[in-house]
Amino acid sequence: MNRGQKIARLTTNAVIRVPALWPLFRRLTRTQFDRLGPVWDASRSPDRTAAYEAALEGIDGDVRRALDVGTGTGDGALAIASRFPSAEIVGVDLADGMLAEARRKAPGIRFELADAARLPFADATFDLVAHSNMIPFFDEVTRVTAPRGWVLFAWSAGDETPIYVPTERLRRELGTRGFAHFAEFSAGRGTALVARKG
Ligand SMILES: C[S@@+](CC[C@H](N)C(=O)[O-])C[C@H]1O[C@@H](n2cnc3c(N)ncnc32)[C@H](O)[C@@H]1O
Numbered sequence: 001m002n003r004g005q006k007i008a009r010l011t012t013n014a015v016i017r018v019p020a021l022w023p024l025f026r027r028l029t030r031t032q033f034d035r036l037g038p039v040w041d042a043s044r045s046p047d048r049t050a051a052y053e054a055a056l057e058g059i060d061g062d063v064r065r066a067l068d069v070g071t072g073t074g075d076g077a078l079a080i081a082s083r084f085p086s087a088e089i090v091g092v093d094l095a096d097g098m099l100a101e102a103r104r105k106a107p108g109i110r111f112e113l114a115d116a117a118r119l120p121f122a123d124a125t126f127d128l129v130a131h132s133n134m135i136p137f138f139d140e141v142t143r144v145t146a147p148r149g150w151v152l153f154a155w156s157a158g159d160e161t162p163i164y165v166p167t168e169r170l171r172r173e174l175g176t177r178g179f180a181h182f183a184e185f186s187a188g189r190g191t192a193l194v195a196r197k198g
Helices: 003-017 019-039 050-057 075-083 096-105 138-144 167-175
Strands: 065-069 088-093 110-113 126-132 145-155 179-187 190-197
Touching: 003 019, 019 096, 050 075, 050 126, 050 145, 050 179, 050 190, 065 075, 075 088, 075 126, 088 096, 096 110, 126 138, 138 145, 167 179, 167 190
Parallel strands: 065 088, 065 126, 088 110, 126 145
Antiparallel strands: 145 190, 179 190
């Protein structure tokens, strides 16, 4: 891992253990990804969305409203649009530099500048709340997910992804917040987990 990736791993581990630490890392994270926006896609492997897409295929119900958290350049939001063409999709990110690329790639999708630690959406807004290579804020994810809604967490290079949360940890955090029906996926170099609320 390069220096930026090591910082991303350290940030993830710290914030997962103690979410209240996030404000300490917010500015650095934003600066890093603002800078990476224009070169992000070119630096990534062609199978980067394989596990995310496999997990979307595993969702066997209707999704009318979906959120891609930490959407970056919008690949996750685009994958949702392809799997659920009639869904209303929002992608949120902290970094304008990443969002500029997302808006260029997917002009039909709504992208908003927002912090996942404090999402600007009402309780139970989304049938699907998805993450690709993104630090989860479990309380906020739970709050904005509708009853019987799905959550999705994907890591494009499995446990070698700089921003990565082990499956057991995801299951524990989600289980204590009322999620069940866990399903695991792997595709390309990636892994993913889907769970359902209630
Ligand atoms: C590793 S990148 C992944 C981007 C994209 N999901 C993908 O897989 O290509 C992490 C993204 O999450 C964003 N991010 C990190 N922390 C965030 C937060 N608390 N709220 C919103 N976005 C955040 C970063 O700006 C960055 O665009």
